[in-house]
Amino acid sequence: MDDSILIEKIKKGDMEAYEKLVKKYMKKAYNVALYYTKNPTDAWDISQQGFINAWQGIKKFDMKRPFFPWLYAIIKNEALSSFKQERKEDEKKNDLPLKSIDSPEESLIKKEKVKRLQEALLKLDKEKQEIIYLRHYAEMSYKEISEALDLPEGTIMSRLYYARKTLLKEYMEDE
């Protein structure tokens, strides 16, 4: 179902429509929260708080704009203003939340590649890390990133290209 239809229903208090919307964006919301909190428990909590704030503020939502960038802003603000995030900022600096590959069937080579990628990502500045994370882990489209960061799509494409180019350089350096 289209987001605008769901949101119209939510504005009238339809809990079923809200549940559908939460289900649709849960994965993205969780991954955005995970990027900013660097902690699965906090990501769970912050993404839920994001959905609650969205419910409470849904009447203010501009129907002309896509939903997820709005939710992204809520989650990012929630994460940045949360006490937990501030407290752990220093200890999290060097830890990007990437899904670990630790099942027995996965090879050591794969693990090594993942480790190298993680190390390469950590060498990038925050802006480049963020855009790569939003595109590849939060699976946001160019349009959504453009809305979320309030930048033209062309700028997003360009930033992403240079971020990946730098990442590639760092990644290949260790090969």
Place this chain on the structure above:
Amino acid sequence: MNREEELKNKYFEEDLSAEEKEELARLIKKNKKTAKELKDMDKLKEVIEMLEPVNPEKDWEEYWSSLYNRLERGIGWIVFGVGAILTLTFLGFQFIKEVIRDPQIALYAKVGLISLILGLAILFVSVLRERITLSKTDKYSKEVKR
């Protein structure tokens, strides 16, 4: 971002049209460095794809039930708060009325009680006004901090 970079970006995103594929092939023929770069991009793409986003959907039931409970409790507290304010206001009003009408209570005690209640009312209105002002300033419509 020049045309070659745009094509390479589209290559990474697997978003090349048939014409663009031909255009990129021509560039590769001309420049061996481009071919090497695309091969390296394939390696990067391969490893990025290994790292699928964390999927919390397997815990959907728990996620939704916890979210719903938080939401429900939030609404519950609001309703409870409104009810408590109305009830306390009514009871307070009745109490003051009784105290003022009672000739056995000294005047200074009556003035003290009224001041106490008036002070509490001012504090409550002040906090309420602050909250209303804050809620009107929608922090989510502003650009987020980077």
